[in-house]
Amino acid sequence: MTAPSDRKLKVLIAADTYPPDVNGASVFCYRLARALHERGHEVHVIAARNEAGPDSVQYTDEATVHRLQSVAAPTHEYYRIVFPWHARKSIGALLDELRPDVVHVQCHYMIGEAAINEADQRRIRTIATNHFMPENLEPFLPFPQWFRDIVSKNSWRDMGRLMSKTAAVTTPTALAAKTMMEHAGLDDVLPISNGIDSAAYERAPGEVVERAEYPVVLFVGRLAVEKNVDVLIRALQLLDPALNVHLEIVGDGEQRTPLRELVDELGLQDRVHFLGHVSEADLHRAYLRAEVFCQPGTAELQSLVSLEAMSASRPVVLADALALPHLVTDGDNGYLFTPNDPQDLADKLTAVLTASDEERARMGRASHDRAVQHSQDKTIGLFEKLYRGATPAEVRELL
Structure with missing residues (x-):
């Protein structure tokens, strides 16, 4: 009944x-x-x-x-x-x-x-x-x-x-x-x-978010094996040094020590920033501060953090695995990359980071349009x- x-x-x-x-x-x-x-x-x-x-x-x-x-x-x-x-x-x-x-x-x-x-x-x-x-x-x-x-x-x-x-x-x-x-x-x-409350991640009227002096790639999530954050760190090393791209990692988990060791091994200490767990307000600002969001995980049933980044009108670069392809169309709101392939990830990040400000803004709007459907x-x-x-x-x- x-x-x-x-x-x-x-x-x-x-x-x-x-x-x-x-x-x-x-x-x-x-x-x-x-x-x-x-x-x-x-x-x-x-x-x-x-x-x-x-x-x-x-x-x-x-x-x-x-x-x-x-x-x-x-x-x-x-x-x-x-x-x-x-x-x-x-x-x-x-x-x-x-x-x-x-x-x-x-x-x-x-x-x-x-x-x-x-x-x-x-x-x-x-x-x-x-x-x-x-x-x-x-x-x-x-x-x-x-x-x-x-x-x-x-x-x-x-x-x-x-x-x-x-x-x-x-x-x-x-x-x-x-x-x-x-x-x-x-x-x-x-x-x-x-489901996602898109408004929680959108830029509020009159809100000012200070941008970094360098382009930021953002990852948010558990530092777990299946998230493949190591692939993202290796991709950062493959980017053109002239771009001076930095990686911000929000989250914590059992892989924090191996990932920090990898950063040291690759000499990326000045360009990889482990932020740990942050408040909702700081997370909101992190999304808006980033040039592009990346989710390299291969076991995502949906990826709430990707939807949050899309709600913040960020272009996204996601692994072509499990449910992530449902969130992005190449060239529209970002790109898919071959899972566990640092070079392909670096190429797709470069495509976003070297695009004009107008093109990145267009991709961001396309991301937002998709997010509000959820x-x-x-x-x-x-x-x-x-x-x-x-x-x-x-x-x-x-x-």
């Missing part, structure tokens, strides 16, 4: 990663919770506790966050593991207490798996959104490749088994949806964008329809 469109809902978001974790899935969950709260819904989030200790509750501006007892993952800086038996017990008790209208899970691991099974037992409507490909886990599995392949195959199988129990399955892009249907055996996966309001509206009982077929007509 479809819930009345004006009735406020009690929504439980089951997230295996949530702030202060810094990654695309975490950011999406936070923005989803905040947007739902702003629309008047009662929002609860289940996530792993970020330090040792028993289950606890946090009251934030966007939601009531229920933190589950967890242990540190031995191969990752901040991911926490919630044991399956504890996740089932705690989530089951929470569902009995809260009696939510809908459970929205964000993947099929740990908390997601327990939430799907416990909600299914109680006949609570459940929506599943997938932010991960099983291959994303490979850098954190200290095993030979043949064993990783087995883990990946089993993970795809589990994804299909679990998410097929839900009322609807979504993922940010059409390519990711196609991949999930092929590898997980799911019948229907809706491509619903993560309206956060539209995304939240589609999820609200699913929460209230709309079928995947009904929502697909609105995509």
Whole structure:
């Protein structure tokens, strides 16, 4: 039965990663919770506790966050593991207490798996959104490749088994949806964008952003293996020295030391700036200060940071991999480059950096035009329809 469109809902978001974790899935969950709260819904989030200790509750501006007892993952800086038996017990008790209208899970691991099974037992409507490909886990599995392949195959199988129990399955892009249907055996996966509030990254009326004395290439994201920031650093070395291009890196992660060592090895200490985690205000200025944004990652299901840069009217140079080709057309709003090819990346960056100011501004406007098509309001509206009982077929007509 479809819930009345004006009735406020009690929504439980089951997230295996949530702030202060810094990654695309975490950011999406936070923005989803905040947007739902702003629309008047009662929002609860289940996530792993970020330090040792028993289950606890946090009251934030966007939601009531229920933190589950967890242990540190031995191969990752901040991911926490919630044991399956504890996740089932705690989530089951929470569902009995809260009696939510809908459970929205964000993947099929740990908390997601327990939430799907416990909600299914109680006949609570459940929506599943997938932010991960099983291959994303490979850098954190200290095993030979043949064993990783087995883990990946089993993970795809589990994804299909679990998410097929839900009322609807979504993922940010059409390519990711196609991949999930092929590898997980799911019948229907809706491509619903993560959504972006473009206004948050646009230059405000009268806003003045001081530009650097040199052209800036910007990267924003986790310093993780699959982000291939090393390829970007090597590309910087291949650029014409006369251009005096500098690279700003916003973010942090387990690859910070190897990347700093690479910068030292290549003698680029004066032209590569590691800014670490920055405030939203500083991130806003970083986008507007840059000449071009680059995302060299090869495991992006959508890339929120690319959409943020595009919202700021920046040309983009993105790896020709997974979902990134959906965001750029060569010569229109930037360029695609051959993944893991520093020379091709250097050539594409040069094409942007040596273009006239007018041409870069035109590419930036084209980026912005694409970004606004991923309206956060539209995304939240589609999820609200699913929460209230709309079928995947009904929502697909609105995509």
